[in-house]
Structure formats: structure tokens, C-alpha cells
Amino acid sequence: MTFFLQLVITGFSLGMVYALIALGFVIILKCSKAFNIAQGQFVMIGGYLGYTFLVTLHFPVWAAIIAAILCAIIMGILIERLVLRPLIGESVLSIIMMTVALGTLLEGIATLAWGGEYKAYHGVLPTFTLKLGDISIPPESLIGIMVSIITVTALLMIFRFTKIGLAMRATAENEQVVRVSGIKVTSVYAFSWIIACVVGVVSGILLGGVSGVMTGLAEAGMRSMAVVLLGGIDSIGGTIIAGISLGILENVAAGYLDPLMPSGGGLASVFPFLVIIVVLIFRPHGLFGLARIERI
Amino acid sequence: MAIFRTKTQWLLLLVFLALLFSFPLFASDRMITILTIMAITTISVLGLNILTGYCGQISLGQAGFMAAGGYISAILTAKLGLSFWIALPAAGLGAGFIGIIFGLPSLKIKGFYLIMATVAAHFIIIWVILQFRGITGGADGLAVPKPAIGDFVFRSKASYFYLTMVLTCLAVYCAKNIVRTRVGRAFIAIRDNDLAAEVMGVNLWVYKLTAFFIGCVFAGVSGSLLVHYYSFASTDHFPFMNSIWYLGMLIAGGMGSITGSILGVIALKLLDELVTFTGPFLSAAIAPQAAASIGLIMRGLVIMLFLIFEPRGLAHRWEVIKSYYRHWPFSH
Numbered sequence: 001m002t003f004f005l006q007l008v009i010t011g012f013s014l015g016m017v018y019a020l021i022a023l024g025f026v027i028i029l030k031c032s033k034a035f036n037i038a039q040g041q042f043v044m045i046g047g048y049l050g051y052t053f054l055v056t057l058h059f060p061v062w063a064a065i066i067a068a069i070l071c072a073i074i075m076g077i078l079i080e081r082l083v084l085r086p087l088i089g090e091s092v093l094s095i096i097m098m099t100v101a102l103g104t105l106l107e108g109i110a111t112l113a114w115g116g117e118y119k120a121y122h123g124v125l126p127t128f129t130l131k132l133g134d135i136s137i138p139p140e141s142l143i144g145i146m147v148s149i150i151t152v153t154a155l156l157m158i159f160r161f162t163k164i165g166l167a168m169r170a171t172a173e174n175e176q177v178v179r180v181s182g183i184k185v186t187s188v189y190a191f192s193w194i195i196a197c198v199v200g201v202v203s204g205i206l207l208g209g210v211s212g213v214m215t216g217l218a219e220a221g222m223r224s225m226a227v228v229l230l231g232g233i234d235s236i237g238g239t240i241i242a243g244i245s246l247g248i249l250e251n252v253a254a255g256y257l258d259p260l261m262p263s264g265g266g267l268a269s270v271f272p273f274l275v276i277i278v279v280l281i282f283r284p285h286g287l288f289g290l291a292r293i294e295r296i
Numbered sequence: 297m298a299i300f301r302t303k304t305q306w307l308l309l310l311v312f313l314a315l316l317f318s319f320p321l322f323a324s325d326r327m328i329t330i331l332t333i334m335a336i337t338t339i340s341v342l343g344l345n346i347l348t349g350y351c352g353q354i355s356l357g358q359a360g361f362m363a364a365g366g367y368i369s370a371i372l373t374a375k376l377g378l379s380f381w382i383a384l385p386a387a388g389l390g391a392g393f394i395g396i397i398f399g400l401p402s403l404k405i406k407g408f409y410l411i412m413a414t415v416a417a418h419f420i421i422i423w424v425i426l427q428f429r430g431i432t433g434g435a436d437g438l439a440v441p442k443p444a445i446g447d448f449v450f451r452s453k454a455s456y457f458y459l460t461m462v463l464t465c466l467a468v469y470c471a472k473n474i475v476r477t478r479v480g481r482a483f484i485a486i487r488d489n490d491l492a493a494e495v496m497g498v499n500l501w502v503y504k505l506t507a508f509f510i511g512c513v514f515a516g517v518s519g520s521l522l523v524h525y526y527s528f529a530s531t532d533h534f535p536f537m538n539s540i541w542y543l544g545m546l547i548a549g550g551m552g553s554i555t556g557s558i559l560g561v562i563a564l565k566l567l568d569e570l571v572t573f574t575g576p577f578l579s580a581a582i583a584p585q586a587a588a589s590i591g592l593i594m595r596g597l598v599i600m601l602f603l604i605f606e607p608r609g610l611a612h613r614w615e616v617i618k619s620y621y622r623h624w625p626f627s628h
Contacts, residue, residue: 035408086604092407093354097547098603100356100540105596111589112582222419222536225412233408270423273416280401280413 007255008248013211015247018272019148020203021224022231022239024196027155029233031168031192033175034084034095038103040221041110042197046072046204047213048110051119054205065205072201076194084193085186107218120212147206148240151199155236164191226272229279232289242287246275299472316461320454328453334565335457335464336521341545341557342471343514348543349551350475351507352487353402356411358515358542360418363534365391365516367425367432370440370529375431380443384520391516392509394421399508403501406490418539422531437530440523460521467514472554474510483507484552537595544599550609559610567594 021039028036049071053064083102087094110116159165171178171188179185207213224243231242254268279286300306320328344358369387372378378386398417402410425432432438443450443459450456474480482503485493494500523529541564549560571594575587606613 083600094603094607096408096411097543097599101596101599104540104592108589108592108596111585111592115585222415229412266423266426270419273419276412276416277401280405280409284405284409
């Protein structure tokens with residue numbers, strides 16, 4: 001039983017990593033209908049930025065987070081202006097390939113700037129571990145939950161109560177009508193990319209503080225697409241629920257089935273992809289997504 | 297319409313083939329290697345072009361399907377002792393059927409969802425290969441014999457170059473012809489508007505899966521050739537990055553153009569070579585990790601620049617140059 005609970009709890013924190021990456025993805029999708037495959041790389045860059053500010057430059061925590069958020073804002077503006085704006089109105093394939101290429105580029109830049117090594121800064125951020133009997137709850141899960149609650153609340157507030165939020169929802173619905181009614185679509189897009197970058201960078205710093213970052217996070221980005229699909233690509237709440245359940249399922253499945261595999265497992269690395277295939281065959285709009293009725 | 301319409305075109309083709317096949321006589325081993333790898337990649341990208349460029353079913357799993365073909369061929373020759381000439385078509389067919397399995401979701405989904413399905417295909421195939429160590433050798437890889445006809449073994453670089461080139465020319469010929477048959481026209485109809493295509497009587501179920509089958513047969517053949525070229529099957533030959541890069545070659549060359557695939561492969565493989573060549577200097581000049589990162593940065597930038605400035609690819613630019621030449625000096 002302890003084994004099972006430990007698996008569930010480790011899976012829970014893994015699920016939060018997935019959920020944090022998937023969250024940025026869903027935000028971009030909701031605002032500008034662009035599928036951002038580079039979200040995993042945003043998180044990676046965030047973790048490395050945190051390393052630079054906290055460890056190399058010895059900033060206090062609050063200053064480091066503000067500096068990283070400023071970097072994220074600049075990154076978001078640059079990405080929207082230079083990379084995505086030329087593609088407005090292009091096909092889905094072009095935009096997806098563009099974000100794939102962006103992810104490759106960011107990975108290259110991170111390798112160049114930080115050596116692509118594993119970086120962690122335990123003890124710099126305030127962390128705390130809960131202990132329930134024999135089981136310890138790792139700080140990732142607690143921090144993950146807090147960040148997602150704060151982010152999701154803030155985002156829902158922005159979407160519901162601010163003018164730019166209204167413009168974002170409208171843009172997602174129908175870009176041309178928004179243009180006609182005098183809203184600047186490009187600034188709406190820029191704002192949504194800024195939000196995605198900020199979410200990515202903040203999650204990256206937290207990840208770096210508790211479990212470390214490395215270029216392998218890019219592949220976690222690919223795996224977190226399973227979360228996006230499972231939760232339904234346009235549902236923020238669904239993303240979080242799906243992220244946690246996928247993390248737990250993956251860990252439990254790997255814990256119990258790996259010993260039965262012919263050469264020692266590694267089921268965890270492929271489990272999300274199996275989920276992708278199953279979801280796509282049986283329920284393409286995910287658990288909480290809006291089913292768009294479209295004959296193919 | 298014939299592929300070659302004038303005598304001049306036939307003459308140019310013959311001159312080109314003569315130059316291509318006499319290449320090993322005057323080139324260094326390094327050049328022959330580069331050209332062989334280019335040719336093998338061309339086969340794979342042609343398959344991707346039929347699947348993505350003509351039928352519109354986007355695939356980011358081409359390297360995975362290549363791995364499937366490569367391993368089928370490796371197991372047949374190394375473990376069962378069959379001849380390469382049986383293993384090669386078997387690799388193509390096997391990869392094709394695996395492609396059909398992973399193409400099944402394409403009946404319900406498209407765009408981003410299909411990309412994710414093919415990404416999943418890549419990782420699942422690689423995982424299966426790594427798991428069944430008894431058959432595939434797992435992470436240790438599998439030594440594979442070189443192809444042979446009777447007593448003659450394709451051991452030297454030049455002989456393998458000829459083998460690859462013959463197969464590549466055959467693949468280009470097949471691809472050129474597939475896209476102008478009834479099947480190819482159906483693919484184009486599906487790409488341009490699948491709903492309209494179905495109303496016109498194109499059976500989506502049959503033709504989408506056919507596209508996956510054909511695309512993956514090309515991938516399988518290419519994977520088999522690659523594995524036999526290295527005489528060694530390993531999952532390291534088929535990284536996920538290659539799937540992205542093949543799609544990049546397709547974009548750079550121009551989607552929906554067979555000539556484009558060839559141009560794209562040549563252009564981007566040359567860039568790869570340039571990076572391999574300059575890597576050590578950059579590492580020495582900037583930082584030790586520069587060699588690894590410059591490849592990633594270059595690949596990302598190339599795809600981005602093509603998407604922004606030349607979305608129709610080199611094939612389109614080639615047509616523009618040709619028509620400029622034809623109409624000169626009265627271009628308007």
C-alpha cells in the first residue's frame with residue numbers, strides 16, 4: 001500500500017509538471033488558435049533563466065522572479081513579432097512547423113548559453129516537504145498546485161474582467177470580426193504569447209528550484225501534449241485534471257508493469273504516447289473539450 | 297501528360313544520369329558518403345511528400361517508420377539469414393502496414409491531432425524496438441550483413457553508392473508516376489478539400505490509408521538501406537529530430553513537388569555538412585558546446601526562414617527561374 005501511495009504521490013508531482021507545460025499551450029490556443037509545440041522549451045528557458053539570476057548573479061528571490069518575468073515579456077513580444085506575425089492567415093501546418101522550429105532554436109540557444117546541462121538550485125527557493133506517516137509529499141506537487149491555482153485564477157480573471165481578455169476571447173472566436181470592430185488583433189496575439197512565455201518561465205523557475213531543469217524538458221513538452229489532448233485542447237480546468245491523472249497513471253503503470261516487461265520497462269517514457277493514440281481514436285476532443293462537429 | 301515532353305529534356309536527363317553514375321570515378325570517399333546518405337534520405341522524404349505534400353496528412357513520425365523498416369530488414373537478414381533482396385521489399389511492406397495502423401486515427405482527425413498521433417507513433421515504435429531485446433538487440437543494436445548478389449558483396453562505398461542510386465532513381469520514377477495516376481489525383485483532391493473529395497466519389501477511408509501505406513513503404517525502404525549502409529541497426533540512427541528535419545526538407549523543397557523533395561534534401565543536407573565541418577572551429581572559438589548547439593540553431597532557423605520568406609519552397613523558386621529564362625528578354 002505504501003508503495004502504491006508513494007507511486008501516486010510521485011506521479012502527482014510529475015503530473016503537475018505536465019499540467020504547467022500544457023497550461024501555456026492551452027492559453028495560446030484559446031487566444032490565437034495557434035498550436036504551440038515549443039511550450040516545453042519555454043519552461044526549459046525559464047529554468048535556466050532562474051539559474052542565471054538566482055545562482056550566477058545572486059539576486060534575491062523576488063528580484064529574480066521579476067527579472068525573469070521581464071525576460072519572458074521581451075521573449076513573448078519578440079516571438080510574436082518576428083516569428084508568428086508573418087504567418088497570420090497561413091495554414092495550420094505552417095504554424096505548427098514554425099513552433100516546432102522555434103522549439104529547436106530555443107533548445108539550441110539554451111545549449112549554447114547554458115551548456116545544456118542539468119541545473120538545479122535546491123534550497124534557494126523556499127520549499128517545504130509534507131510528511132504523512134511513511135510517505136513524503138515532494139515539494140513539486142505542492143508548488144505545482146499553488147502555481148496552477150494562482151495562474152488559473154489570474155487568467156480566468158483576465159479573461160472575464162479585463163478589456164484585453166474580452167478581446168482575446170473574441171479573437172479566438174472570429175479574427176476578422178474583431179479586426180472590423182477596431183480591435184488591434186496583433187496586440188491581442190502579442191499579449192497571448194507574453195502570457196504563455198510568462199507562465200512557461202515561472203513554471204521553469206519553480207521546476208528548477210525543486211527538481212532541476214535540463215534540455216530533456218523539451219521532450220517532456222512533447223509528452224505533455226498527451227495531457228492537452230486528454231483534457232480537451234480548449235479547457236484550462238481539464239488540462240490540470242488531466243495532467244494530474246496522467247502523471248499518476250503513468251507512474252503507477254510504470255511501477256507495476258515495468259518488472260513484467262521483456263527488458264526492464266521504460267514504460268513511463270512511452271505511456272503518454274499510448275494515451276495520445278487511445279484518446280485520438282476514441283475521444284478526439286478529450287474529456288472536457290468542446291466537441292466540434294465536423295465531418296472529415 | 298508525359299513526364300518528359302521534349303527531346304531536350306530527355307537529353308538533359310541522360311547527361312545528368314551519366315554524370316551521377318560516373319560520380320564515384322572522380323569523387324573522394326567523403327563525397328560518395330554524403331551523396332549516398334542524401335539519396336537514402338531522398339527516398340524517405342519522397343514518401344513523406346506523397347503523404348504530407350500530396351495527400352495533406354501531416355506526419356512527424358517518418359523517422360519512426362524508417363526505424364520500423366530498418367529493423368524489419370535487419371532482423372530478416374541478421375537473425376533469419378534471408379537475402380537482402382527479400383528483406384528490402386519486406387521492410388517496405390512491413391513499414392507500410394505499421395503506417396496503416398498508425399494512420400487509422402487519420403480517418404477521424406486532422407491537423408494538430410494527426411501530428412500528435414504520428415509523434416506518438418515514432419516514440420511507440422522506438423520503445424517497442426528497445427523493449428524486445430531478444431529479437432532487436434535493444435539498446436546494443438544489431439549487426440547487419442552487407443547486401444550481396446551471388447559472390448559480389450556491396451562492401452565498398454562506391455558499390456553501395458550504385459545500389460542506392462539505382463533504388464533512388466526507381467523511387468523517384470515511382471513517385472513521379474504515383475502522383476499522376478488516379479490515386480495521386482485522389483490524394484490532391486483530399487488535400488485541397490476532403491469534404492468535396494468525398495462528395496466527388498473519392499473514398500476517404502481507402503485513399504488516406506493508401507497514402508499512409510505508400511509514404512511508409514518509402515520510409516521502410518529508406519530505413520532498410522540506411523541500416524545496411526551502416527551494417528548496424530541502432531535506434532540512434534532514427535532520432536525524433538530527423539522526423540522534424542525531414543518535414544523541414546519538405547518545406548524547404550516545396551510541398552507537392554517531387555523535384556522539390558530532391559532539391560530540399562540536397563540543400564539541407566549540404567547545410568548539415570557545413571555545420572559538421574564548421575562545428576570544431578566554433579567549439580574552439582566560442583565554447584565547447586557550440587558544435588552541438590549550432591546544428592539545432594541552424595535547423596530551427598532554416599525552417600523558420602523558409603516558412604516566412606519562401607513558403608512554397610525551392611521548387612517554386614526553380615520554376616520562377618525557369619520561366620524567367622524562357623521569357624527573357626520579354627518578361628511581361
